[in-house]
Amino acid sequence: MSWIQSINFLEIIDFVGTFAFAISGIRLASAKRFDWFGAYVVGAATAIGGGTLRDLMLNQPVFWMENGTYLLCTGLALLWVIIFRKNLVHMHNTFFVFDAIGLALFTVVGIQKTIDCGMPIWVGIIMGTMTGAAGGVIRDVLINEEPLIFRKEIYAMACVVGGIAFAVCHWLGFATFPTHLICGAVVFLTRTLAVKYQICLPTLRPEDDDENGKISKES
Amino acid sequence: MSWIQSINFLEIIDFVGTFAFAISGIRLASAKRFDWFGAYVVGAATAIGGGTLRDLMLNQPVFWMENGTYLLCTGLALLWVIIFRKNLVHMHNTFFVFDAIGLALFTVVGIQKTIDCGMPIWVGIIMGTMTGAAGGVIRDVLINEEPLIFRKEIYAMACVVGGIAFAVCHWLGFATFPTHLICGAVVFLTRTLAVKYQICLPTLRPEDDDENGKISKES
Amino acid sequence: MSWIQSINFLEIIDFVGTFAFAISGIRLASAKRFDWFGAYVVGAATAIGGGTLRDLMLNQPVFWMENGTYLLCTGLALLWVIIFRKNLVHMHNTFFVFDAIGLALFTVVGIQKTIDCGMPIWVGIIMGTMTGAAGGVIRDVLINEEPLIFRKEIYAMACVVGGIAFAVCHWLGFATFPTHLICGAVVFLTRTLAVKYQICLPTLRPEDDDENGKISKES
Numbered sequence: 001m002s003w004i005q006s007i008n009f010l011e012i013i014d015f016v017g018t019f020a021f022a023i024s025g026i027r028l029a030s031a032k033r034f035d036w037f038g039a040y041v042v043g044a045a046t047a048i049g050g051g052t053l054r055d056l057m058l059n060q061p062v063f064w065m066e067n068g069t070y071l072l073c074t075g076l077a078l079l080w081v082i083i084f085r086k087n088l089v090h091m092h093n094t095f096f097v098f099d100a101i102g103l104a105l106f107t108v109v110g111i112q113k114t115i116d117c118g119m120p121i122w123v124g125i126i127m128g129t130m131t132g133a134a135g136g137v138i139r140d141v142l143i144n145e146e147p148l149i150f151r152k153e154i155y156a157m158a159c160v161v162g163g164i165a166f167a168v169c170h171w172l173g174f175a176t177f178p179t180h181l182i183c184g185a186v187v188f189l190t191r192t193l194a195v196k197y198q199i200c201l202p203t204l205r206p207e208d209d210d211e212n213g214k215i216s217k218e219s
Numbered sequence: 220m221s222w223i224q225s226i227n228f229l230e231i232i233d234f235v236g237t238f239a240f241a242i243s244g245i246r247l248a249s250a251k252r253f254d255w256f257g258a259y260v261v262g263a264a265t266a267i268g269g270g271t272l273r274d275l276m277l278n279q280p281v282f283w284m285e286n287g288t289y290l291l292c293t294g295l296a297l298l299w300v301i302i303f304r305k306n307l308v309h310m311h312n313t314f315f316v317f318d319a320i321g322l323a324l325f326t327v328v329g330i331q332k333t334i335d336c337g338m339p340i341w342v343g344i345i346m347g348t349m350t351g352a353a354g355g356v357i358r359d360v361l362i363n364e365e366p367l368i369f370r371k372e373i374y375a376m377a378c379v380v381g382g383i384a385f386a387v388c389h390w391l392g393f394a395t396f397p398t399h400l401i402c403g404a405v406v407f408l409t410r411t412l413a414v415k416y417q418i419c420l421p422t423l424r425p426e427d428d429d430e431n432g433k434i435s436k437e438s
Numbered sequence: 439m440s441w442i443q444s445i446n447f448l449e450i451i452d453f454v455g456t457f458a459f460a461i462s463g464i465r466l467a468s469a470k471r472f473d474w475f476g477a478y479v480v481g482a483a484t485a486i487g488g489g490t491l492r493d494l495m496l497n498q499p500v501f502w503m504e505n506g507t508y509l510l511c512t513g514l515a516l517l518w519v520i521i522f523r524k525n526l527v528h529m530h531n532t533f534f535v536f537d538a539i540g541l542a543l544f545t546v547v548g549i550q551k552t553i554d555c556g557m558p559i560w561v562g563i564i565m566g567t568m569t570g571a572a573g574g575v576i577r578d579v580l581i582n583e584e585p586l587i588f589r590k591e592i593y594a595m596a597c598v599v600g601g602i603a604f605a606v607c608h609w610l611g612f613a614t615f616p617t618h619l620i621c622g623a624v625v626f627l628t629r630t631l632a633v634k635y636q637i638c639l640p641t642l643r644p645e646d647d648d649e650n651g652k653i654s655k656e657s
Binding site for chain 1: 245248249250251252253254255256257258260261271275278280281284287290300301304360361362363
Binding site: 276341421422424 | 464467468469470471472473474475476477479480490494497499500503506509519520523579580581582
């Protein structure tokens with residue numbers, strides 16, 4: 001990923017996304033009254049957990065061990081929450097945009113890294129989705145809650161849709177840069193439009209729940 | 220495992236087991252009202268989680284990345300639950316048999332793959348058990364429940380018993396095919412007999428629970 | 439780590455630490471009325487989970503596959519809990535000391551193994567902390583509780599403090615043996631003093647919780 005290291009703009013987006021992901025973990029940890037260490041671990045797991053899982057499955061060196069920025073960034077996020085605790089609720093929209101930007105970048109990075117390992121594109125879509133969304137699942141497992149992204153509005157599906165856009169560009173023979181741009185834009189737009197218009201995936205109803213919402217004991 | 224790829228019968232069993240495992244995850248996810256994406260992820264984690272953990276620990280390529288069948292099969296299981304939701308309860312016995320067949324096959328595959336990596340047979344027994352039973356643990360962690368197989372009737376222990384049968388055949392110098400057949404049959408029979416006669420492992424009592432069930436506050 | 443294999447004293451400490459970690463997992467599993475298999479798995483995850491995660495991330499062979507002692511030791515811990523269930527509460531102080539010794543040794547082993555892989559020392563501190571403390575997090579995830587070490591007195595932070603001591607010795611050019619001794623002693627002392635004087639890390643307050651503990655609905 002030498003193109004990332006050479007373009008400062010992408011480093012900034014990477015930092016912003018990591019920061020937003022870590023903030024989301026630390027805020028949920030604070031709602032559970034975890035101490036600073038616990039909050040840091042949950043923040044780090046949210047920010048780098050997805051990429052770590054990806055690197056383990058691809059048998060690649062774990063990315064955050066080669067660059068201390070990610071863990072420093074998580075430390076800054078912890079400081080931020082400690083200092084601006086009372087005002088975080090007013091930064092809600094900013095964090096939402098940062099989070100969506102991070103989701104888009106992490107998806108692109110995950111897909112490209114997977115393809116660079118010689119994997120087919122469908123594995124890339126899965127790994128891109130994992131890079132973007134698995135950190136949030138690990139976060140919810142650590143704070144002992146049902147994973148939010150399995151129940152709430154479109155989040156991981158935005159990565160899947162962006163991944164399909166990546167695959168289409170790939171098949172059409174687009175160059176790397178426009179492919180990345182289109183994939184990231186699709187993830188970002190899918191995510192923000194889904195939240196704006198409250199678009200959700202259908203929910204699976206329990207088996208003893210009939211059509212009109214009445215619970216019948218049949219099991 | 221070229222013998223698996225060449226024998227269609229085994230591919231069918233593999234598919235049936237994956238399908239039954241995925242169904243079990245998707246049904247539990249639906250009881251928690253997860254959306255389709257969440258149900259798919261829980262189903263996939265149940266079906267391929269154990270084998271993924273095994274491949275990571277053995278430092279082997281993750282099996283489902285090399286063959287798209289497993290994720291397709293999970294998708295079919297999701298469709299099945301969406302379409303036949305009301306009737307699933309009547310397919311209970313069929314799913315139980317499919318699940319036990321899957322447990323047997325996954326154990327055999329896990330042990331053989333571990334031995335092929337040059338590991339001793341006792342590691343093989345652990346990896347075979349992990350291939351068969353760890354997916355169910357990951358499933359229960361994702362839906363935020365205490366793992367069922369740590370409390371209910373014999374499940375993972377059937378893999379251990381089958382693994383010991385594998386080791387005995389191995390030491391006696393049996394060929395690969397009868398060894399696999401005996402191991403699988405022992406897993407299947409142990410599992411089905413345990414459920415039929417409600418055989419459970421002993422439970423550890425809490426430390427403040429005395430012999431006759433009376434709770435004494437000593438701690 | 440040939441120095442470990444050649445010095446019996448360290449093997450004894452390793453065994454004692456593994457035993458104490460496994461006991462802690464098995465006791466919590468028994469409070470949840472898990473069966474013997476479930477208790478064994480939770481005990482093993484507590485004792486070897488941290489080191490397993492470390493070895494996966496460092497892309498090293500998983501340590502307990504190369505030496506059956508760790509799983510045997512977990513089996514002995516299960517037997518111990520089954521036999522001495524009623525008296526475990528009286529062994530509280532002994533187990534606490536064993537656990538702190540294990541924490542110290544696991545931290546040292548984790549840091550040294552990471553450095554031997556050519557990683558920088560800050561990765562070593564993280565991996566040492568993971569070796570010592572991640573097993574307890576996996577344990578709490580498996581029994582479906584919020585991780586204790588994210589809320590309670592200094593535990594994982596003792597590994598971090600010991601790791602910083604290791605780094606200082608390393609930078610000062612100390613030999614391996616005194617570096618290990620100082621690191622282990624710092625972990626052990628930090629842990630025991632923190633418990634004796636009930637030293638905790640600050641807790642993050644929820645965002646809707648104002649200074650004097652009154653809950654105001656602002657979110």
